Amino acid sequence: xxxxxxxxxxxxxxxxxxxxxxxxxxxxxxxxxxxxxxxxxxxxxxxxxxxxxxxxxxxxxxxxxxxxxxxxxxxxxxxxxxxxxxxxxxxxxxxxxxxxx
Numbered sequence: 001x002x003x004x005x006x007x008x009x010x011x012x013x014x015x016x017x018x019x020x021x022x023x024x025x026x027x028x029x030x031x032x033x034x035x036x037x038x039x040x041x042x043x044x045x046x047x048x049x050x051x052x053x054x055x056x057x058x059x060x061x062x063x064x065x066x067x068x069x070x071x072x073x074x075x076x077x078x079x080x081x082x083x084x085x086x087x088x089x090x091x092x093x094x095x096x097x098x099x100x101x
Contacts, residue, residue: 040085044078051075 054071057063 040082044075044082047071047075047078 051068051071051074054063054068058065058068
């Protein structure tokens with residue numbers, strides 16, 4: 001007796017946003033790259049400060065452990081993304097410098 005196997009294939013996953021969501025490449029975008037970078041660094045700094053504040057609140061008996069852990073996880077993710085992005089930027093710059101003109 002042959003065994004008949006039909007895999008259970010899930011429906012196609014649809015992302016919550018299009019792949020280009022948040023990507024700004026319109027001609028009206030005139031924000032200089034240094035300002036964008038500074039804004040990104042400020043965002044990471046803000047996440048780290050919020051995490052520290054939540055941890056301090058928990059230590060003083062004001063906040064919850066869940067909030068402190070959540071804020072620390074958010075800050076860790078923001079920092080990881082920033083480090084990975086910086087690495088990619090450095091690779092790109094190194095590639096440009098190694099090009100022969």
